[in-house]
Amino acid sequence: MNTILFQLSGALATILLAFTVGMFYGGIRRKIIARIQNRVGPPIYQNFLDVIKLYSKDTSIHHGAMQHMGPVFAITASITSLMFIPVLNGDGWFWFKNLNFSGDLIFLVYMMVFGSLGMALGAGQTGNPNSAIGVTRGLSQMVGYEIPFVMSMVALMAQFHTTSITGLMNIQMQENTWLMFSNPFAFIAAVLAMLGMFHYSPFDIVHAPAEVASGPVSEFGGKYLGLMMSSGSIFAFVKLTLFVDVFMGGAANLIELVIKTFALYLIPVLYGVVSPRYRTEQAITYFWKWPLFFGILAILWASF
Amino acid sequence: MYNDNNAQTIVEYIKNFTRKNSLFMLAYGTGCGAIELPATLTSRYDAERLGVRGAATPRQADLLLITGYLSTKTLKRVIRVYEQMQDPKYVIGFGSCTINGGMYWDSYNTIKLLDKYIPVDVYINGCMPRPESVIAGFKELQRLIAEGKADGATKYKENLDWYRENQKKVLKNWPLVEYNW
Amino acid sequence: MVISPVHYIALPLMAAFLIPLFGKLNKDLARIIPGLVLLYLSYISVVLMNQIISSNTIIVEIIAGWRPPWGINLVFSPFTGFLASMFSMLGFVIWMYTYNFKPEVDNAQKQKFYVLFMMLITGATGIVLTGDIFNLFVFLEITAISAYSLTAFYRERDGAEAAFKYLLIGSFSSTLILLAILLLYTQVGTLNMAEIALKMPAVDPYMKGVILILFFVGFGIEAEMFPLNGWSPDVYTQAPGPIGAIFAGMVVKAGIYGLIRVVFTLFDVKEILPLLVIIGMITMAVAEVIALRQGKLKRMLAYSSIGQMGLVVVAFGIGTHESVFAAIFLMFNHAIIKGMLFLSGTYLVYNSTEKTLDDVDGIGKYLPFTSFLFALGSLAIVGMPPFAGFWSKLYLLMAAADVRLMAVIAIILVVSVIEIVYYFRVIHRIYFRERTSTIELKIPSFNAKSAMLILAIIIVAVGVYPDLISGLIERATTDLLDKQSYIQSVLSVGLK
Amino acid sequence: MNEFLTISFYGTAIVLMLIGLYAALAKKNLLKIVIGLSIIDSGLHLLFVAIGFISNGTAPIFSPEVLESAQQMVDPVPQALVLTAIVIGFATTAVALALVIRLYKHHNTAAIDEIKNLKW
């Protein structure tokens, strides 16, 4: 009983951490964009205000059960993926222990898709053509970036003969190195794929403000949008943590985690700030050129 | 139906605080006033520092910004958009046209006073109002929200019959489906 | 009356001459007599087959007291008996079918038809049963002449053209065979096949080769081998429908019988067997390929028939016991299945003059029974289980695999695919097109239906349980390949 | 003399057959083709008889004189065969002629290369 309570509280702590960090990262991103555009920009806690406001909206409109459940799918995906990622190295701090022993990379890759599909279903239910257009763009783009991402993951798994994240982290601890140095090509491919994963500019055709309204979330407002924003924040944290765990040797404590994830987070943000938007097929072909090439190199590197 | 003397509870205070600092704005660029918004939002005046940011659809928006005159044709769309927004929601009438028709005061197909058709929380006058006054308008709206006085939506619901009557006077062949309030 | 193989020849011949006489007495009698004769022949087939199978002997019937090798004798062995029984039974089924066929044709015509029909039966059965090479030639000519006439039976069609082509080529066939017989006679001085076979090793090999080639080409014409079969598609197309069945079931079978009798018993030269295989393959490939591109139903069936005969030739050409077994099985299957296809196909294009495939579009709705049987026959002939065609094809492939003729197997299977394409195309047309043609349809009479049904039942029964027939065929194979016992049993009768 | 007779028999037969073959294969007229076929037949029959023929032979009837004179008998079998073959040839020719008449009525021509309703 105790252990279950312990685990639950640990899980809750992880979620809170992820939520907070993700939210702040979002705020920081807005701030960075603002500064680069020579603006003052909103306060970095602006995203909290947005989310709380969204939750506190009185009415919420939905077009049917799937729209109601779509954000739930999304949040389920992010929280579950979070549950299966080791947040800190080794034993870490006891309340950040979670279920990471029961899943591996392949599972995680699939779990991360769960949310997009659920959200897509919710968006589909609304009947707004913009939502559907956004979804098709998002899914198409996903096919693009998942391939180099999985290639780099496969390269790592192949190189170190383990498919679990904990296993990869242990290897990094034992060999006292980061996998981004052991297999640089994998890291490059993964980072390039990560650009797409975050759906930031130039790969923001999914939401494409001013083009397809806001894409999948066109009809979502109030608590639904709030839930989606929360899920997005957690998800951003999940992705960053995954990358840190896999490529950068994980983190021994929270500060290290924050620093590493933030450093990583800057890549898509900064790349995005200065980039215009790719069209969907351009995005796909983008991912299927250099990232794919690096992915193949990574696997070759791993297998020889 | 607000009461000045009622102190806000802490929850309401937080709610209002977040509401005022996170205004998702749906700019309905009906008239020439829309040209002032880019200036308001971009580097020089940077409305985002106040938490104001654009929203793509009425579902996500808190604030409806009516920038300029409304012809009867656009009125029905504005009503539609307003009704699609989720509570709490606020309306800013932007420019003289929304107050008295402005330079279209004698036009046969523009409405003269927006407040007769949808409840306006804040008017920003001027033709065009400069970004400074727009920001002042936002500030005013934020003040109202913080004090819990920006309750146009409530008014609209309570006096729906009156609003409908006015709307129907202008809009022949009532085009809207009755909204399921 | 003592049951004797002579009846196979005597009775139909007699019937042929009696039909006009009886026709004078009673119109129906002329039509009934052939049926009775064929029924009787079927009956004696059963009795005689039972007799030779159970006693494991061969019946050698001496005609007019002249003993072999001087006289003409009839040999009723498992092989010849099998074919003769098949002919008579098939003949009976076709008689059933023709009994009410084309009621509008006047009586005199019908009598002519039955006369020729009986002559054809006489000839075909005679070819199979006779033990004398010149007699075989005579029967071949009887068959051929009645076949020419039957081909041109309908005046309104292009029958005469087909018949003339047939006659032209057929004359070459008979000339070559006659020439071969002549040369053979100069070499061995006898016409009895058993004695020829006995004396054959002494013949000059060069002469032997020439004679064999003459026989090969001569019988090859009747057996529809590739460059020699120009006549056959026209004939199948223009002859009356049931006659198509008879051609496929009897005339061609008699031709191939002559060929293999000459090759296996008379000459027994293994060197010609590869030629048989090659010619068979070419025949099959060319015919099936052309059948694929046919726009006329009967012509398609004709080419398909040629293709099947190619398969039979290949099977004989492989020359092992298993392959000959497969070949005889194929002959049997081809007779019944192609017979049924011709019988049912005739009704599908009954009143059409062009008999194109367009005429069968959507006919399944109007002639359900006939269409169903046609479809069943199609499935059977392409070798789908559980129909008869499957087993013969399987045995042939097994035999080919035994001697490692992989190319043969491959070609047979490729050709089978082509076969499937065109047969199923017809089935599609029958069932899944809208009927566009306005030609009046003819519902088969009861006799016709039952005739087709009998064949269908045989097809399914043999398909589900091939042992029904495989025992007989096994005996027939043994008999065909056992040259010594043939010689002995024929000549021992002579020595008595 | 004998040899000459034999050779001339054979030669004539072969020449006849070749003539017939030429007619059957090269002539376009149906009637000529039929005639060609008949000529082939005739040549063949002649060949048959030639094979059975023995110069100065006797009829194949067993009688004391024949046995005593030890003269050779003409082989009777080819003669029998030829009789049959002639009959058959006759029948074939008859059928052929009937067909030719029918064809001529039907097509109004007797040229074989114009009678091509049935092809491919």
Next chain:
Amino acid sequence: MNSLILLLILVFGGALLSYLLNKFLPILRDGFVVLLMLLVNYVFFTMDSATQIEFEIGGIHLQWAFSSAAFLFGIIVSILGLLSITYSTAYMQGKDRLGYFYMNFLFSIGSMLGILMSRDLISLFFFWEIMTWSSYLIVIYSGKDVDKRGLKYIVFSAIGAYSMLMAIVIIYGFTGSFLLTDIFDSIFAIKASYQLAIAILLMIGFGVKSAMMPLHVWASGAYSGSPMSFTALFSGALSKMGVFGFSLVLFNLVSNQNWLINEIIAWLAAITAVLATFYAVIQSDAKKLLAYSSIAQLGYIVIGLASGTYLGVMAGLFLAVLHAVFKGTLFMAVGAVEKQAGTTDMTKVSGLIRKMPWTFTASLISIIALAGIPPLGGFVGKWMLYEALITSDHYYLVIMVFLSSTAAFLYSYRILFGLFLGQEEPEFAHVKEAPLPMLIPMLLLSGISVLSGTFPGFILEPIQNAMVSFGFDPRLPNIEWWQLSVLFNSWGDKVVLQNVMISITAVFLIALTLITWKGYKKQRYVTTKDISSSGEIIQAEDNMTFQIDFYKPFERAIWPLLKRKIDDYYTDFGNGLEALFDLVKRIYNGNGQFYAIYVMAFLALLLIAGTKYFGF
């Protein structure tokens, strides 16, 4: 009576009887076929596994028995057969020629059981052909576009069957026996080149049925053209006969001796999976989409089998079972839509979710399983497949599979969106939920999809039994099926399925409760016509559905791959052949004299060449 014979007699006799019943007592027909299949299931599941029968027919020795591998596939056939025939009773209501339909339906079920029980190649081929034509007769049942669709199916089936037959007779020629047991023993004595030929020919034979890449062109038309109740069985069970055959060939005939064959097969299957998925993505007819998706899924199965490792084979067989389950459901669901709404064209039909909630639920679950998303059964299969491929060093295959299954999300979403989500158009306002006999099979099958995600043990155990017969050591822990929740790969990494299920369910339920509870009273439902569209007021008759060119950007990106369909090559080949054949046809030019010249020329040729080539 021997229960094998009883089984066959039941099915085949039942088939004929159902035809007669339809003719004389059509009321009893539906009940009869369902009862019959129940009975068949009863006989099948109560059968003693050692039952076997041997006999001789036409001089060929035959042997029938259910091996454990066959039993696994038998489970699919019998259960899916029962469910799909139950489904048909409602789905086929009011169609004509039902006797024909049910007869062939039962024929194909019976022939599948026959294939599975045959322990010799002849009865295998015999039943295989019965299966081919009976399924073919159903494929052409609807009578639409038969010339192309039906012909393609039958021609490819024939090519497959005949190459199989060729392999069979070659085997016979060398070993002198048709019995599988004899062949397994003596196959390695054959010369290597022949062994390779046999393997390739058998692969072609089985590859056609399991829709391998160059031989798959029949599948989309055949799957989408048959009545959906049959397609459920067709794609679910009938195509698995090819997989069954593959397992025979791969494990018993080539048996890891030829790793190259395994590689080639795996790569072919991978290319199949990728290309078929891409084709599925660009389809706009739900049936076609599912058909291509089936091809792709069969690709995964074959990859799993061809990988040859324990986990890979297990993944392949697991996916085979699961594919029957979820694709069966999906075809049934699409059939329900077709029946109720009249079309499955996704550019027309949309927004059925509120009309057919249960059908939607079933298809949602099946789609999640199909896409391989945790926590449903499909994920278990996918996981095992990936782990097997990675641990056996097939890295690029993993990428291919991953590409295919990522692109599969596209069509997964497409079908749900196209049929059930999106705008609710007034022309489909009349649509009602499918009747119970159609719903129950769907829901039962989707129940299996759900259950297998958490408790895969109940499928994995029969699979392991089957694999033991292929010569693998059993590796599953010896525990009850509901305890089996941890799957290991050969590097020792694991996934704990029950944890996954618990965490996903818990989070989902909590989030759902919270979001529902929050502001429940002020939550409003609006119709799909009430969407934000720049203030435009959408009237009921305005069609706002986005369905045409759904994945156009993706299509543009992959266009180089799809530019030329394999089908086109076949068509060109066919046209070329036909032109050639037309040339050949000219040999018979109609001039009798020419034929005579052929004769004389042939004679002359033989006389000249005879002495030289034939020795006389």
